[in-house]
Amino acid sequence: MTSEPPAATRRRREQLGVFLRTRRARLTPGDVGMAVAGRRRTPGLRREEVAVLAGVGVSWYTWLxxxxxxxxxxxxxxxxxxxxxxxxxxxxxxxxxxxxxPPRARVTRDAAVTPELRHLLDAWAPRPAVLRDRHWNLLAVNDAARTVFGYGDTDHNCLITFFTSARYRDAHAHWEAAAPLVVAAFRADAAHTPGDPEFDRLVGDLSAVSAEFAGLWARHDVGHPAQAVKAVRHPEAGDLFFDMTPLAVTDHPGWHLELYNPRPGTGTADRLERLPRTRLTAPA
Incomplete structure (x- = not known):
């Protein structure tokens, strides 16, 4: 961590002591598999018991x-x-x-999308919303995202769809300009878990079928996903413009909720309201 003023350091250490004492007070010897010997005048574990369980010296733990x-x-x-x-x-x-x-939280790979998150996606309609994981796999999309972006049942990964779907590419008004930014953001995400075999697999598989992706990946550009404008050519509604904001799902490390809001002054909101909310199925 960065350096801090002496007063802040003292305050932090005081808070550490209080925090440890409160965590110790809520446990009993039985909670941690220790036998109770004699009467105990105070509730919770004693300092020496915590020190034994943690394998540290009693004096050192007391000083902490x-x-x-x-x-x-x-x-x-x-x-x-x-x-x-x-x-x-x-x-x-x-x-x-x-x-x-703090160390990075463990990733829950097979966690189910909660009803609360699904309700949030649906409540965002008629505006598009997408939930993806750290590998950019699509975990859930609302009907508006299916209608506006054309996501279908065969679309499972944002990056793969971006580079391999002719339908998606035709609908993206600024595909060539966006492609380097997309790859740079994916590289930044992959850097958080070096050696992750799933990232390696995705890069290898996509490089084999998309020369454009392989060329951009070889540039080693890095960027972070941020608030951006997405322009879509829709066959019925015409040009649609969205401000995209990615939000981290704090209780699922690696999950991101992408919310698309009609850009003011573009008429997108009015055209979006008139667009039928039909579930599109992507061609096989």
């Missing part, structure tokens, strides 16, 4: 709770988090209070 000027490694913090039965957000909070960057 007291906010002393000591350093804790990631391995020790993980051991303390395990001893105190911390969940993911608590573990990340422990790291921050100890002055370390």
């Amino acid at each position: 709770e007291q906010g002393r000027d000591i350093n804790a490694s990631a391995e020790v913090l993980d051991a303390i988090a395990g001893a105190l039965r911390m969940d993911g957000p608590e573990r990340a909070h422990l790291y921050l209070l100890a002055g370390l960057n």
Whole structure:
């Protein structure tokens, strides 16, 4: 983490001590598989019990709770988090209070799209909305996205559709200008998990069928997905212009919700309202 003023450091260490004491107080020896010996005057685990469970010295752990000027490694913090039965957000909070960057949360690969997220996608209609994962696989789209962008049942990955679907390319008013930005954003996402075999597979498979993608990937340009304008040529509604905003789904690391809002002054909102909301099926 970056350097901080001495007063902020003291405050952070004080908060660390309070946090550890509250996590310790909510547990009993029975919760962690320890036998209870004699009467206990205070609820929760004792400091020495936490130290034993975490495999650290009692004095060192006491100093940590007291906010002393000591350093804790990631391995020790993980051991303390395990001893105190911390969940993911608590573990990340422990790291921050100890002055370390939290590790990246584990990715839930096969998690189902929740009813709340599906309701949000549907409620965004008649504006398009798309939910994708870290590999740009399409997890869910609303009917407006199917109608406006032409996403169908055979479309499973945003990147693959972008480079291999003639229908999608014809509908994208500025495909050539957008393509380098799309590849740069995908490379930036892939860099967060180096060695991920799924990223390697996608790049290899797409390079084999799209020379344009292979050429852009070889440039090693990197960019981050951000708020952008998307222009679509629709066969019935004409030219449609959207402001696209990607939002991270915090309880599913790697998931992003892309919301498309009609760009003011383009007439898109009026044309979108008149467009029939029919479910399109992409050609095989």
